Amino acid sequence: MIGLQIGKTVFRAPESERPEAPEEIILSTRNLSFWYGEKQALDGISMEIPVRQVTAIIGPSGCGKSTYLRCFNRMNELIPGSNLDGSVEYRGRDINDGRVDPVSIRRQIGMVFQKPNPFPKSIYDNIVFGAKVNGMSADMDELVETSLRKAALWDEVKNDLKQSGLALSGGQQQRLCIARALAVEPEVILMDEPCSALDPIATTRIEDLIRTLRETYTIVIVTHNMQQAARVSDKTAFFTVGESGGGELVEFDETHRLFTTPSDPRTEAYITGRFG
Amino acid sequence: MSEMIQAPRRGGVEALGDLTSRGPARKRRAIIERAIQAVLFACAAISILTTFGIVATLLGETIQFLRQVSIVEFLTGTRWTPLFASKHFGVLPLVNGTIAVAFVAMVVALPVGILTAIFLSEYAPTRFRSVLKPILEVLAGIPTVVYGYFALLFITPILREIFPQTGIFNVASAGIVMGFMILPMMASISEDALRAVPSGLREGAYALGATKYQTVTRVVVPGALSGILAAVILSISRAIGETMIVAIAAGLQPKMGFNLLQSMETMTAYIVQVSLGDTPQDTIEFQTIFAVGTLLFLMTFVMNVVSDWLVRRFREAYE
Amino acid sequence: MITLGETGTRFHTIYRRVVGRGFATATLTATLLGVVMLAVLMFDVFRDGAHEVDGDFLTSYPSRFPEKSGLRSALLGTAWMLGLTAAMAFPIGVGAAIYMEEYAPNNWLTRVIQINIANLAGVPSVVYGLLGLGVFVRAMELGRSVLAGSMTMSLLILPLIIVASREAIRAVPDSLREASLALGASRWQMVSRTVLPSAMPGILTGTILALSRAIGETAPLITIGALTYIAFDPQGPMDLFTVLPIQIFNWVSLPQKEFHSLAAGGIVVLLVVLLLSNSVAILIRNRFERRRY
Numbered sequence: 001m002i003g004l005q006i007g008k009t010v011f012r013a014p015e016s017e018r019p020e021a022p023e024e025i026i027l028s029t030r031n032l033s034f035w036y037g038e039k040q041a042l043d044g045i046s047m048e049i050p051v052r053q054v055t056a057i058i059g060p061s062g063c064g065k066s067t068y069l070r071c072f073n074r075m076n077e078l079i080p081g082s083n084l085d086g087s088v089e090y091r092g093r094d095i096n097d098g099r100v101d102p103v104s105i106r107r108q109i110g111m112v113f114q115k116p117n118p119f120p121k122s123i124y125d126n127i128v129f130g131a132k133v134n135g136m137s138a139d140m141d142e143l144v145e146t147s148l149r150k151a152a153l154w155d156e157v158k159n160d161l162k163q164s165g166l167a168l169s170g171g172q173q174q175r176l177c178i179a180r181a182l183a184v185e186p187e188v189i190l191m192d193e194p195c196s197a198l199d200p201i202a203t204t205r206i207e208d209l210i211r212t213l214r215e216t217y218t219i220v221i222v223t224h225n226m227q228q229a230a231r232v233s234d235k236t237a238f239f240t241v242g243e244s245g246g247g248e249l250v251e252f253d254e255t256h257r258l259f260t261t262p263s264d265p266r267t268e269a270y271i272t273g274r275f276g
Numbered sequence: 277m278s279e280m281i282q283a284p285r286r287g288g289v290e291a292l293g294d295l296t297s298r299g300p301a302r303k304r305r306a307i308i309e310r311a312i313q314a315v316l317f318a319c320a321a322i323s324i325l326t327t328f329g330i331v332a333t334l335l336g337e338t339i340q341f342l343r344q345v346s347i348v349e350f351l352t353g354t355r356w357t358p359l360f361a362s363k364h365f366g367v368l369p370l371v372n373g374t375i376a377v378a379f380v381a382m383v384v385a386l387p388v389g390i391l392t393a394i395f396l397s398e399y400a401p402t403r404f405r406s407v408l409k410p411i412l413e414v415l416a417g418i419p420t421v422v423y424g425y426f427a428l429l430f431i432t433p434i435l436r437e438i439f440p441q442t443g444i445f446n447v448a449s450a451g452i453v454m455g456f457m458i459l460p461m462m463a464s465i466s467e468d469a470l471r472a473v474p475s476g477l478r479e480g481a482y483a484l485g486a487t488k489y490q491t492v493t494r495v496v497v498p499g500a501l502s503g504i505l506a507a508v509i510l511s512i513s514r515a516i517g518e519t520m521i522v523a524i525a526a527g528l529q530p531k532m533g534f535n536l537l538q539s540m541e542t543m544t545a546y547i548v549q550v551s552l553g554d555t556p557q558d559t560i561e562f563q564t565i566f567a568v569g570t571l572l573f574l575m576t577f578v579m580n581v582v583s584d585w586l587v588r589r590f591r592e593a594y595e
Numbered sequence: 596m597i598t599l600g601e602t603g604t605r606f607h608t609i610y611r612r613v614v615g616r617g618f619a620t621a622t623l624t625a626t627l628l629g630v631v632m633l634a635v636l637m638f639d640v641f642r643d644g645a646h647e648v649d650g651d652f653l654t655s656y657p658s659r660f661p662e663k664s665g666l667r668s669a670l671l672g673t674a675w676m677l678g679l680t681a682a683m684a685f686p687i688g689v690g691a692a693i694y695m696e697e698y699a700p701n702n703w704l705t706r707v708i709q710i711n712i713a714n715l716a717g718v719p720s721v722v723y724g725l726l727g728l729g730v731f732v733r734a735m736e737l738g739r740s741v742l743a744g745s746m747t748m749s750l751l752i753l754p755l756i757i758v759a760s761r762e763a764i765r766a767v768p769d770s771l772r773e774a775s776l777a778l779g780a781s782r783w784q785m786v787s788r789t790v791l792p793s794a795m796p797g798i799l800t801g802t803i804l805a806l807s808r809a810i811g812e813t814a815p816l817i818t819i820g821a822l823t824y825i826a827f828d829p830q831g832p833m834d835l836f837t838v839l840p841i842q843i844f845n846w847v848s849l850p851q852k853e854f855h856s857l858a859a860g861g862i863v864v865l866l867v868v869l870l871l872s873n874s875v876a877i878l879i880r881n882r883f884e885r886r887r888y
Binding site: 305308309312313315316317318319320321322323324326327329330332333334336337387388391392394395396398399400408411412414415417418419420421422423424425426428429430456459460463487488489490492493510513516517518519520523524544547548551552557565566569572573576577580581584 | 611612614615618619621622623624625626628629630632633635636639640643686687688689690691693694695698699707708711712713714715717718719720721722723724725726728729730733750753754757781782783807808810811812813814817818819820823840843844847848855858859862865866869873
Binding site: 181 | 772777
């Protein structure tokens with residue numbers, strides 16, 4: 001067994017029961033470049049994200065990791081003057097195809113943001129929001145309960161479902177946002193530095209949750225915290241700022257391999273703290 | 277914990293068909309979305325229609341008017357008697373009255389407004405300021421008909437005490453009261469301009485041994501000059517367009533000259549005077565109010581554009 | 596030791612101090628002048644008019660006889676005008692604000708609309724009266740009706756509602772927009788379920804303040820031909836009408852002192868109405884501010 005210590009975290013390679021067989025790919029990008037106006041944010045990124053695993057994206061700030069994540073549910077197109085080149089595929093289908101409705105993509109690819117952003121509504125209404133806008137005719141009470149249970153928040157809030165989502169603590173708010181994303185029954189959950197605004201205890205709870213959710217969902221998580229990537233992910237991608245000023249993919253591998261035997265010197269420099 | 281998590285119902289290959297906006301439900305929603313966007317655009321477009329309507333209405337009647345009266349007579353004539361048997365259509369007496377009232381208003385609003393702005397921005401403690409500002413804003417919210425009452429029945433009697441030759445209707449009382457009406461706007465735009473002057477400039481002056489007075493008058497106020505100028509121009513524009521105060525307190529006699537204690541008629545007061553009477557439509561008397569309105573619109577429009585440009589300039593200068 | 600003031604500069608120091616104090620006092624005096632003027636105005640109006648305000652005054656029609664005169668038709672006319680104006684200006688103004696903030700592409704047309712709205716806010720109100728006279732009263736043949744008056748007034752206050760609503764909408768954090776879009780909401784679902792509920796207190800405050808302006812406006816309604824003397828209740832949107840400030844104007848314009856006192860009474864009522872509507876606006880704003888965290 002290979003062990004690696006980063007800070008206080010002991011990282012262990014997964015047991016060999018993990019399938020080494022060809023992985024099923026759910027999301028992929030080919031030669032993806034992205035610009036905000038004149039400024040390039042991503043430069044030619046090709047990557048394949050396997051189904052029902054946690055894929056972490058790490059790298060120094062400004063390397064475009066959040067931008068990359070937001071390409072998967074077409075959130076970037078809300079920014080005026082942005083431009084995309086290359087392809088983003090969801091189950092082999094180009095999601096930037098003119099016929100594809102961004103709304104239906106976002107229904108299947110959920111997102112959790114850096115700062116918890118519950119609606120200024122009750123906990124209950126936060127959860128059912130997605131179901132309502134998508135016209136789902138589920139039993140709403142049941143949906144609220146299962147979603148909150150999946151997000152490990154049910155026991156803490158089951159008696160105050162009418163309370164405002166804003167009254168919760170930061171960590172609870174973030175789990176509420178995860179529950180809210182789960183309620184739409186997505187296949188993929190994109191997480192954009194979900195713990196960066198949380199304290200260590202709340203962070204631990206979210207990380208536990210991510211490990212549980214991996215059984216059912218494909219998770220792509222952007223994090224500035226290498227230890228977190230090591231703790232929760234199966235595969236890790238390391239981005240850096242390339243010569244064009246846009247983010248480049250340096251290395252993408254099994255997490256334990258990337259952290260123990262990186263093949264690129266830049267990765268090694270970054271994970272050993274000599275850079276970034 | 278993991279046993280209660282079931283696989284998502286959808287996903288896999290089924291999901292693919294869902295991605296497009298086909299399918300009856302999605303198609304319907306797409307149509308609704310477009311319809312809503314069109315309605316919202318129509319709401320925004322009403323503002324364009326309003327401008328178009330103003331220009332078309334004013335020009336339409338003004339052109340009718342100018343068919344009968346030469347534009348030279350209109351713009352340079354010094355007698356305005358369209359409602360009398362012997363008609364003269366020289367608009368200058370109305371312009372003269374308008375300028376006279378605006379002049380008095382600015383004699384009040386300019387010094388008081390700038391000093392107020394300096395006090396609020398440089399001297400007033402925060403608490404004091406947060407009480408004073410809303411009180412001054414109330415001045416801007418009082419209906420103009422109330423100011424008209426106040427000018428005619430409070431200020432004019434006082435003026436008549438001091439200057440017995442003062443007329444019942446006079447330019448001075450209307451102008452003084454109007455000055456207080458535009459004071460909040462004058463003060464608030466000037467204050468914005470003063471506050472936009474970077475504190476580094478103030479510190480620089482203090483560091484050279486300047487007193488507060490010297491810093492304010494030689495560094496801060498000059499630095500805010502374009503913003504203060506914008507406030508002045510906008511205030512004049514407001515004074516020119518103000519109607520009820522002058523209609524009540526300044527009288528309805530189109531006169532040349534600059535005797536501020538006597539009655540004069542402004543452009544706006546003339547429009548009210550005709551509107552109150554039974555002037556038949558499609559007569560030249562009726563068309564005169566549109567001709568006067570066009571002139572009023574153009575004057576205020578130019579001033580608003582200039583002041584807007586100045587405001588943007590001082591914002592850019594320090595940002 | 597360094598001497599900080601030789602004879603030559605000591606006079607100068609004192610002089611500088613006196614000038615500085617004098618100037619500071621002048622700025623304070625100027626500020627208080629505005630406040631004092633407001634107080635004098637209020638005092639004068641209430642002294643002249645408060646005794647006029649009683650039940651009869653509110654429920655009688657205007658009359659040739661001052662002691663029998665009242666505000667009934669003016670109050671009803673103001674209520675009609677206000678209701679119709681709110682019904683037209685609120686949805687259009689909010690719709691325009693939503694379009695500008697949430698939908699408008701960044702192109703020349705958007706910029707034209709934006710500049711146009713800013714310019715409309717500076718057009719003198721009497722010019723709106725001429726527009727109403729030309730378009731609503733004559734071209735659309737609505738006559739001197741309360742509907743024509745309300746349409747004119749709606750156009751007048753639209754820029755105010757649009758500007759206030761845009762500010763309220765802009766204040767809604769983008770994170771809420773992203774959250775709803777990420778959950779699969781369409782643009783309108785995002786706007787109607789997330790943005791508008793959060794922006795509504797600000798929008799309402801702005802709308803009430805704009806309507807307050809409409810309550811006090813006189814010139815545009817006189818220009819479209821609203822009457823100064825009405826001795827019946829307006830029954831529908833096509834009826835002739837008068838409003839509070841026009842009634843006040845009418846009384847001020849009469850030479851008799853008794854009517855001046857009625858005018859002051861009308862002003863007291865008008866100011867109380869405005870005070871109430873502004874209080875409601877402040878109440879809404881305060882409630883909203885408390886609810887934010």
